[in-house]
Amino acid sequence: MKRFSKACERNKEPIGDVLADILPDDGLVLEVGSGTGQHAVAFARRFPHIRWQPTDRPGRLDSIRAWRADADLDNLNEPLEFDLFDDAPPVDRADAVVAINVIHIAPADAIAPLFTHADAVLDEGAPVILYGPYRYRDRELEPSNEQFDRHLQARNPESGLRVFEDVDDIAADHGFEHVATKRLPANNDIHWWRR
Secondary structure (H helix, E strand, O other): OOOOOHHHHHHHHHHHHHHHHHOOOOEEEEEEOOOOOHHHHHHHHHOOOEEEEEEEOOOOOHHHHHHHHHHOOOOEOOOEEOOOOOOOOOOOOEOEEEEEOOOOOOOHHHHHHHHHHHHHHEOOOOEEEEEEOEEEOOEOOOHHHHHHHHHHHHHOOOOOOEEHHHHHHHHHHOOOEEEEEEEEOOOEEEEEEEO
16 A cells, blocks of 8 residues: 655655745645655655645545554644545645646646646645646757656656646736746756745
8 A cells, every 4th residue: 555656755855955945834735646645744744833735636545644654743634535627625725735746647737727726725925836847948858858758648648748838827827926946856847836
């Protein structure tokens, strides 16, 4: 039940370093698509003043529950079932929304619902934080990301690296303004937005 991702283990520190500058001093972080559960444990442990709410699609919570049980952290909530195409978000309010390696795995038409749900739960000034590889209109895609994109689309034609400018347009349509980008190892980026 307890799945392990080498990528999660490698990137938790650099992601955490950026989150330390973005996340609020306290409150609830809604993590969309928690995957194995490794990040939820790592960030709940690193930010004990924040309550971490992991989520994933129905039938995909067992590994998150196993990681949570082993970690035994007071500020790590029981994972909730949540699909971006659900009519309502899994919580009434949050102080940040985080999605790590989600939008290039989910269908492209899941990006708008992500920002719709974020709009429903976040107060003004609270961030939406997205991590992963992106395409950019003004530069060539790195060879490693080109190969990764082909791999994703071979596995599922609805997956694939998203064009950042398209994501930013969707965010703007939902009232979110891009704040900054931080380049991280292995040609991944963190982007964040606020209303």
